[in-house]
Amino acid sequence: MADKPTIYIVCSDRHRNGKTLLARVLVDYLLLEKRDPFVIDAGHPEGPLRALFPGRTALVDFSQVQGQMKLFDTIMGSPGRDYVIDLPAPQAENFYAAYRQLDFHIEATRAGFQIVVFFIVDKDYSSLKFSEEVQRQVAPALFIPVRNMQIGSALVPRSDTLSIDIPELDREVMSLIEVRYFSLRNFILGDEANMPAPLSRKLKIFLLEMMTALRDIEPAMTLARLRA
Numbered sequence: 001m002a003d004k005p006t007i008y009i010v011c012s013d014r015h016r017n018g019k020t021l022l023a024r025v026l027v028d029y030l031l032l033e034k035r036d037p038f039v040i041d042a043g044h045p046e047g048p049l050r051a052l053f054p055g056r057t058a059l060v061d062f063s064q065v066q067g068q069m070k071l072f073d074t075i076m077g078s079p080g081r082d083y084v085i086d087l088p089a090p091q092a093e094n095f096y097a098a099y100r101q102l103d104f105h106i107e108a109t110r111a112g113f114q115i116v117v118f119f120i121v122d123k124d125y126s127s128l129k130f131s132e133e134v135q136r137q138v139a140p141a142l143f144i145p146v147r148n149m150q151i152g153s154a155l156v157p158r159s160d161t162l163s164i165d166i167p168e169l170d171r172e173v174m175s176l177i178e179v180r181y182f183s184l185r186n187f188i189l190g191d192e193a194n195m196p197a198p199l200s201r202k203l204k205i206f207l208l209e210m211m212t213a214l215r216d217i218e219p220a221m222t223l224a225r226l227r228a
Helices: 019-032 065-077 089-101 104-110 125-138 171-177 184-188 197-214 217-227
Strands: 006-011 038-041 057-059 083-086 114-120 142-148 164-166
Touching (some): 006 019, 006 089, 104 114, 114 125
């Protein structure tokens, strides 16, 4: 993963399509890479990531001005580390409007950050068009469209652009890892939490595919810088 402090924005324009799962895997991947990510969970009031990463998560209500300022102030107040923003679909337009209004891209760049956006493209063509508009408006260092193979996607991968697939995940496995405080990172490191062997194999395959895909980010960023 990149040596430069990075703000990872995980978003979509649709509900329940794997966005928080992707953010969760990304945080654990960064931890395994010896990074020190801080999580901004905009899924108020539930805060699904807060229980998974206690001590490194801020829960914000982005529907309120105070929550919006908390999100941006948290990042700008402590530069030099990675941030992962899990952005709920209903707040995507509000977030990017505030992003533009505050010239956040410029301020973040001045503070030494680079910005990476993961956008999960849903089944409808309108989701693909929305993702293209986000890419145009945000102009991140790297924009990564994502397909969730469990639900389908309007995205057609291109050979000249990095995209990521979230593999299908057995529903029984999903219910087990959703248990409070289940750590994917600890699972990778050998703590299988008494998971039945067939389900453990399925989770290992899923995580191997996800981690392999995330390792492609740094080469893609290097290539993007060369093209700039």
